[in-house]
Amino acid sequence: xxxxxxxxxxxxxxxxxxxxxxxxxxxxxxxxxxxxxxxxxxxxxxxxxxxxxxxxxxxxxxxxxxxxxxxxxxxxxxxxxxxxxxxxxxxxxxxxxxxxxxxxxxxxxxxxxxxxxxxxxxxxxxxxxxxxxxxxxxxxxxxxxxxxxxxxxxxxxxxxxxxxxxxxxxxxxxxxxxxxxxxxxxxxxxxxxxxxxxxxxxxxxxxxxxxxxxxxxxxxxxxxxxxxxxxxxxxxxxxxxxxxxxxxxxxxxxxxxxxxxxxxxxxxxxxxxxxxxxxxxxxxxxxxxxxxxxxxxxxxxxxxxxxxxxxxxxxxxxxxxxxxxxxxxxxxxxxxxxxxxxxxxxxxxxxxxxxxxxxxxxxxxxxxxxxxxxxxxxxxxxxxxxxxxxxxxxxxxxxxxxxxxxxxxxxxxxxxxxxxxxxxxxxxxxxxxxxxxxxxxxxxxxxxxxxxxxxxxxxxxxxxxxxxxxxxxxxxx
Amino acid sequence: xxxxxxxxxxxxxxxxxxxxxxxxxxxxxxxxxxxxxxxxxxxxxxxxxxxxxxxxxxxxxxxxxxxxxxxxxxxxxxxxxxxxxxxxxxxxxxxxxxxxxxxxxxxxxxxxxxxxxxxxxxxxxxxxxxxxxxxxxxxxxxxxxxxxxxxxxxxxxxxxxxxxxxxxxxxxxxxxxxxxxxxxxxxxxxxxxxxxxxxxxxxxxxxxxxxxxxxxxxxxxxxxxxxxxxxxxxxxxxxxxxxxxxxxxxxxxxxxx
Numbered sequence: 169x170x171x172x173x174x175x176x177x178x179x180x181x182x183x184x185x186x187x188x189x190x191x192x193x194x195x196x197x198x199x200x201x202x203x204x205x206x207x208x209x210x211x212x213x214x215x216x217x218x219x220x221x222x223x224x225x226x227x228x229x230x231x232x233x234x235x236x237x238x239x240x241x242x243x244x245x246x247x248x249x250x251x252x253x254x255x256x257x258x259x260x261x262x263x264x265x266x267x268x269x270x271x272x273x274x275x276x277x278x279x280x281x282x283x284x285x286x287x288x289x290x291x292x293x294x295x296x297x298x299x300x301x302x303x304x305x306x307x308x309x310x311x312x313x314x315x316x317x318x319x320x321x322x323x324x325x326x327x328x329x330x331x332x333x334x335x336x337x338x339x340x341x342x343x344x345x346x347x348x349x350x351x352x353x354x355x356x357x358x359x360x361x362x363x364x365x366x367x368x369x370x371x372x373x374x375x376x377x378x379x380x381x382x383x384x385x386x387x388x389x390x391x392x393x394x395x396x397x398x399x400x401x402x403x404x405x406x407x408x409x410x411x412x413x414x415x416x417x418x419x420x421x422x423x424x425x426x427x428x429x430x431x432x433x434x435x436x437x438x439x440x441x442x443x444x445x446x447x448x449x450x451x452x453x454x455x456x457x458x459x460x461x462x463x464x465x466x467x468x469x470x471x472x473x474x475x476x477x478x479x480x481x482x483x484x485x486x487x488x489x490x491x492x493x494x495x496x497x498x499x500x501x502x503x504x505x506x507x508x509x510x511x512x513x514x515x516x517x518x519x520x521x522x523x524x525x526x527x528x529x530x531x532x533x534x535x536x537x538x539x540x541x542x543x544x545x546x547x548x549x550x551x552x553x554x555x556x557x558x559x560x561x562x563x564x565x566x567x568x569x570x571x572x573x574x575x576x577x578x579x580x581x582x583x584x585x586x587x588x589x590x591x592x593x594x595x596x597x598x599x600x601x602x603x604x605x606x607x608x609x610x611x612x613x614x615x616x617x618x619x620x621x622x623x624x625x626x627x628x629x630x631x632x633x634x635x636x637x638x639x640x641x642x643x644x645x
Numbered sequence: 646x647x648x649x650x651x652x653x654x655x656x657x658x659x660x661x662x663x664x665x666x667x668x669x670x671x672x673x674x675x676x677x678x679x680x681x682x683x684x685x686x687x688x689x690x691x692x693x694x695x696x697x698x699x700x701x702x703x704x705x706x707x708x709x710x711x712x713x714x715x716x717x718x719x720x721x722x723x724x725x726x727x728x729x730x731x732x733x734x735x736x737x738x739x740x741x742x743x744x745x746x747x748x749x750x751x752x753x754x755x756x757x758x759x760x761x762x763x764x765x766x767x768x769x770x771x772x773x774x775x776x777x778x779x780x781x782x783x784x785x786x787x788x789x790x791x792x793x794x795x796x797x798x799x800x801x802x803x804x805x806x807x808x809x810x811x812x813x814x815x816x817x818x819x820x821x822x823x824x825x826x827x828x829x830x831x832x833x834x835x836x837x838x839x840x841x842x843x844x845x846x847x848x849x850x851x852x853x854x855x856x857x858x859x860x861x862x863x864x865x866x867x868x869x870x871x872x873x874x875x876x877x878x879x880x881x882x883x884x885x886x887x888x889x890x891x892x893x894x895x896x897x898x899x900x901x902x
Contacts, residue, residue: 592702597739599723600699600732601749601809602756611752615743615792 446474
């Protein structure tokens, strides 16, 4: 054994490029580009106005530099804000999707032909700036569930979009959210009507393909009173030497007695061993438990991206509402992650649970940053936070920044934190029982992440376990 | 000794850790089905010998050979040794969070079975095997669904090592100070289980500081290690003599014998 650190890293498996004719808007950002995007999406005037308002705000904002990550300046004028594969403007059925796109998603394990469907999962497949296919729309419509690209929802369900878009993450919320509000291209829209338990898992797969572009998707999920929906997103991108920006916004709204379970498996290209290339994943995700007894649960498994900056949070407005955050974040090579959550307690007897598992290997830097805020009116609020860090090797780092702001004396707060290191003794113990060193590391890491994996839908828990094995393969020798 | 087939043969083994030579030329021969005890004062190199035989990467072999079942043991990775039937019951078993004992043990057993050309066991078949093994040593399954060694008492950890031994069915079981930290009842329980596991093909190398474990597990041979060398070998009576006279007696006089 050559010591921890030695193995060769398994190459990123999703780094291929699809050779497809694309329509790419020249790089640069100004009001004309925003007008062009809006026109391409055939948007109503209110939508364009909202975008422009966001853009004008963005111009006055500056990029945040408080996260514990380092990267060179981003030239926002060098990015193309719209890229779409050329295909027939309106698809009558999924059979008309360009076979190259179908193949691309198939290669990623995301079948978009319904006959090859993932059982029990409806998929919206987003390729660069557009949604290329959404499966099971008709099936879902029988239950009154709307699941479609957000660009389509802007046209067809303007009332809902107008009411909720920006209601959780305002157009000027932060630098990257404002940028997204100005230029967002596609993403998913979900509405689950009163009392409906969505019969399928909904999922969106985001694929960046074109170079020198950014992906700015926007997702809006509304769970009406007494409804339930489980939603999963996955993502990947080609291997390239330059960095690409991904600045998404996700908004969730849960009304009285509604539940939203949102799971993410993030596998953007992380860059190479020397830290060349990779995705800048600067994302704003927030859910509002607007109604009484509502519940929003975020589960994320983050293995990709050169830099991750995201804090999926919950605003617990309704009395007795519940917010949960379960996270596994892996940084290997020279990846950097500054991630965590914000739980804002407004309503009475609101409860939140935070379980964060950070794994650092190689020269990776992993930061947990979390805020728990108990407001004055949040009588009887409770929070439980647990932040565990695991180090593999001695050149990586783990950092924890928990912020706690309590303004009501009836609040009960618990915080636990631990840092552990996979050592040679642990690996030796497992090898002495017959396991290979790869299997030993995988077993130790999976055990460490168990509390989070058990929150994932079954099929995805398997995927997450596998993915974690791949990203850490080679980090221990 | 000539009656049994040789299983382990250590010759002139010299081992260093972090640049310090700990074993300074150790010889040891064990036949199939034999139980040998290695005794010696603290720092004599007993645990080093156990760790080196299992392949711990922190120990550097400077010289010597180790033949195991006709193979050059030192050529094999730790997992290859394990799969070939070398088992080390650790003095300090590690904890593995979030992984149940039964999941871990099944993974280990399947790795060993694969090497023996046997089919892997699914969880249900494994449960049956496990029940048989538990029955044989007279233990219950209360530890099986707890995370590996996490929150285990010292005694539970040692018992867990013996349980793994029972399930993995090694040919050479090395017990590294399995008796340390055990009260007399726990010691008896562990010793009885070990006695159940003795058979004509399985050899035990029992590393211990004290003679008391040998009251319950009767060795065929006792070796005394001092300052990195075997200074005396003999029958079970040697252990009693050590108990009565202490190690200093050997340190001064026995080198010449």
